[in-house]
Amino acid sequence: MKYLLKQLYKEAKDIRMRSSEKSSTRSFLLSYIEQAAPHTTPSPSPYFSYFSIRTYAATAIVAVIMIGSGISFAAEWAIPGDRLYSVKTNINEGVKSFLAVTPSASAEIQTGFIETRLQEIEKLAVRGELTEDAQAALEQKISAHITEFKTNVQKIENRSESKTVLERTSELESSLNAHMNVLSKISSVNPEVGRVASKVRSDVEEVTAYREEVQEKFATAHQSEVRGESLEVKRRDVEKKIGALGARVAAVIGHPELSERVSDAVRSLEEARKFMDENNLRQAFIKFEDAKRISGEVELTLNSIEKLNLPGTPLEETKSVDAPCEAGVATSTTSTSTISTTINSTTTSTTTSTTVTTSTLCDPVSAATSSVDTGSTTGIIKNN
Amino acid sequence: MDNLTPRKKEFIKAYDEWSDAVFRYCLFKVSNRDLALDLVQETFTKTWQYIVDGKKVDNIKAFVFRVANNLIIDEYRKSKSVSLDEIEEGGVEVGKTEGSTVTFSVEIKHLLRVIDKMPEKYREVILMRYVSGLPPKDIGKILGVSENVVSVRLNRALKKIQELLRL
Numbered sequence: 001m002k003y004l005l006k007q008l009y010k011e012a013k014d015i016r017m018r019s020s021e022k023s024s025t026r027s028f029l030l031s032y033i034e035q036a037a038p039h040t041t042p043s044p045s046p047y048f049s050y051f052s053i054r055t056y057a058a059t060a061i062v063a064v065i066m067i068g069s070g071i072s073f074a075a076e077w078a079i080p081g082d083r084l085y086s087v088k089t090n091i092n093e094g095v096k097s098f099l100a101v102t103p104s105a106s107a108e109i110q111t112g113f114i115e116t117r118l119q120e121i122e123k124l125a126v127r128g129e130l131t132e133d134a135q136a137a138l139e140q141k142i143s144a145h146i147t148e149f150k151t152n153v154q155k156i157e158n159r160s161e162s163k164t165v166l167e168r169t170s171e172l173e174s175s176l177n178a179h180m181n182v183l184s185k186i187s188s189v190n191p192e193v194g195r196v197a198s199k200v201r202s203d204v205e206e207v208t209a210y211r212e213e214v215q216e217k218f219a220t221a222h223q224s225e226v227r228g229e230s231l232e233v234k235r236r237d238v239e240k241k242i243g244a245l246g247a248r249v250a251a252v253i254g255h256p257e258l259s260e261r262v263s264d265a266v267r268s269l270e271e272a273r274k275f276m277d278e279n280n281l282r283q284a285f286i287k288f289e290d291a292k293r294i295s296g297e298v299e300l301t302l303n304s305i306e307k308l309n310l311p312g313t314p315l316e317e318t319k320s321v322d323a324p325c326e327a328g329v330a331t332s333t334t335s336t337s338t339i340s341t342t343i344n345s346t347t348t349s350t351t352t353s354t355t356v357t358t359s360t361l362c363d364p365v366s367a368a369t370s371s372v373d374t375g376s377t378t379g380i381i382k383n384n
Numbered sequence: 385m386d387n388l389t390p391r392k393k394e395f396i397k398a399y400d401e402w403s404d405a406v407f408r409y410c411l412f413k414v415s416n417r418d419l420a421l422d423l424v425q426e427t428f429t430k431t432w433q434y435i436v437d438g439k440k441v442d443n444i445k446a447f448v449f450r451v452a453n454n455l456i457i458d459e460y461r462k463s464k465s466v467s468l469d470e471i472e473e474g475g476v477e478v479g480k481t482e483g484s485t486v487t488f489s490v491e492i493k494h495l496l497r498v499i500d501k502m503p504e505k506y507r508e509v510i511l512m513r514y515v516s517g518l519p520p521k522d523i524g525k526i527l528g529v530s531e532n533v534v535s536v537r538l539n540r541a542l543k544k545i546q547e548l549l550r551l
Binding site for chain 2 (some may be wrong): 001004005009013015016025028033105164
């Protein structure tokens, strides 16, 4: 027992701040002790840079009142133009920013805010309520969140934590990509979102280029340690995510590009596993992160498609051109998509069949009663 | 450094001497490297503010740990509690020096899991004693209890660990 505790002390003693971290905090303290005066509020840590302490306190007091009254909860669903929208952006999001004490958590929070703003644009566009002013205000907010994201990522990079930079950047890329897809779909019926769609496209390009740069740095950086245990956790998470996506993608009709993206995620997952087997943990981490990013993109796209009830590729495209069109004769064509992934040594095969009864499509009178039957089967086949 | 007053020199010396131990304690309590670094900085700025406000600090080592402990308690109120297991499994890099990573032996990982399951009052004395290497007298000052109470808690904690490890 004594030996164990001595051993704990011995092993734990090796845990210390990196010399760069220790000297940067020391420099901060040296300048702090030169400036600090009695009975003043201590200078905040550089990681608390959004508001002054006084603003935090005021925000916290108002937040407590709002939360207590249920206003804060109700405001979560507010969109620009609603009376509770300012509660959502000033109080709810102010509290979230306050609680994110590290640059990494702050970057994550900013990604969430960017996503929320894009969802608001999409919601307004689908309702036909996206005014020029609202679009301009939301675009401005998105730019501010992106700037804040970059500032935080820079802080993480200054600490030579390229692994965390890669994770945070991948999350933003995933979210921007998903909303670029959704906005493109909306712009086909509602051209007014074309401007924001092209802005998001250029943001995606910038973030992708940065992520690739970070990936390269991470692959060669001396300080980028990857531990087998944490990779195992990542592997399980990604497998779970992709596994859940298979069935969801198969259940939506007319968005074939999503199946292709799931296949891309599966390919990255398989490559990651291969690198893991070869004990190349850094490359495995990069590939797991790729799989996570792509599957995250699909998941977010699906969420928006479902929430906004977005139409996919018109079903008529799957109809045979030569199909006879006689009243009373039902002719059916079937479109089938299959996603097959190997997860946890099992093969998950998800198949969706979409049957369109063409007789109803030919007859405009009976079109009102046209039926689209969707059957979905999910089977797990052991891969021995 | 040379142009600093003796009080400032003493404070910076305390930082040089105790910052790693404070960091280690914070990391084991919050299981988040970035947060632990922030807590170290906040601990020392609060300590200095206390000093310039004209208040007396008898034992700076015990004082900084006391401040760190209070900040950690505040942090627990703000966010969910985290487990020591996350140090092992959650991908928390506990950087040793320049980029290398500490890997605990299997028996220590098992011991940490056992400590993690213990009530907070036992967990904190064990971490202060066997992770930060503080004597019971200093632990008493940090927690605001007598040295005797600390020794009793340590003994009970060790018995509990023995039971859980079935030694």
